Amino acid sequence: MxxxxxxxxxxxxxxxxxxxxxxxxxxxxxxxxxxxxxxxxxxxxxxxxxxxxxxxxxxxxxxxxxxxxxxxxxxxxxxxxRGMVFQSYTLFPWLTVEGNIRYGLRERGLPEAQQAEVAARFIARTGLRGFENHWPRQLSGGMQQRTALARALANDPxxxxxxxxxxxxxxxxxxxxxxxxxxxxxxxxxxxxxxxxxxxxxxxxxxxxxxxxxxxxxxxxxxxxxxxxxxxxxxxxTPEFGALKARLMGEIREEVRKAIAAAG
Incomplete structure (x- = not known):
């Protein structure tokens, strides 16, 4: 592509x-x-x-x-x-970590062996080794978002x-x-x-x-x-980071004031 x-x-x-x-x-x-x-x-x-x-x-x-x-x-x-990751944990609760990551691959009709290879690669890249068979409810928030990121990336968007x-x-x-x-x-x-x-x-x-x-x-x-x-x-x-932050804070504060005024 x-x-x-x-x-x-x-x-x-x-x-x-x-x-x-x-x-x-x-x-x-x-x-x-x-x-x-x-x-x-x-x-x-x-x-x-x-x-x-x-x-x-x-x-x-x-x-x-x-x-x-x-x-x-x-x-x-x-x-x-296009692959999307939301703030809320949007994993399928009935699928394991590996099952969630393989979901899109299965929907696209990839062979089982290829699904397993791709899922294993992204499980490794996102630090999820050892959690392949865990259910979403068994994971911390950070682990759930790692899984959601791996699921999005596995489809190669x-x-x-x-x-x-x-x-x-x-x-x-x-x-x-x-x-x-x-x-x-x-x-x-x-x-x-x-x-x-x-x-x-x-x-x-x-x-x-x-x-x-x-x-x-x-x-x-x-x-x-x-x-x-x-x-x-x-x-x-660094000073460079601080200067960018100050500029953006000024831009955002102005808009937040407008939003509060409009709500009031």
């Missing part, structure tokens, strides 16, 4: 009102291009449409206007070229869509998962769209950070992250 360019062209999303309430405009016209192999993080206040945008790219939701294009072809439904995947984890586990994701990305250079509320996480992972406005969301700022790869946790203590 050759890598594809992702283009979000004038995408809007309006949700119908409940009963007598007015419709809600979640996304203003949004334009964005992501080159093959880029790691792009999306920051913004709660309710600004970050997750809605990601779901539209995944084909799990449809835009009210505009379109998502992969190498010029419109996205109208989920597909194997061209684009990885991550919606606050580490948001429910404790601080130390979250940092280890960030390092694991970076290690995999540096090896594979898949295109990544990563939604987060965490400024440090966005800077540490991405080579470009997009800041979205308060609802109705739009991309209001684009901040390149000119920090060299490979990266490790010590980068978070």
């Amino acid at each position: 050759s890598a594809k360019t992702l283009r979000i062209a004038g995408v809007t999303r309006t949700f119908p009102g409940q009963r007598a309430s007015a419709p809600t405009l979640a996304l203003q016209p949004t334009d964005l291009s992501v080159a093959p192999g880029e790691f792009v993080a999306i920051l913004g206040p709660s309710g600004c449409g970050k997750s809605t945008l990601l779901r539209i790219v995944a084909g799990l939701d449809q835009p009210t206007g505009g379109q998502v294009l992969l190498d010029g072809a419109p996205v109208t439904a989920p597909g194997p070229d 061209e684009i990885l869509l991550l919606d606050e995947p580490f948001g429910a984890l404790d601080h130390q586990t979250r940092e280890l998962m960030q390092e694991l994701l970076l290690e995999i990305w540096e090896a594979d250079r898949k295109t990544v769209l990563f939604v987060t509320h965490d400024i440090d996480e966005a800077i540490f992972l991405a080579n470009r950070v997009l800041v979205m406005s308060a609802r109705p969301g739009r991309v209001k700022a684009e901040v390149p992250v000119p920090l060299a790869y490979p990266r490790d946790w010590t980068m978070k203590t």
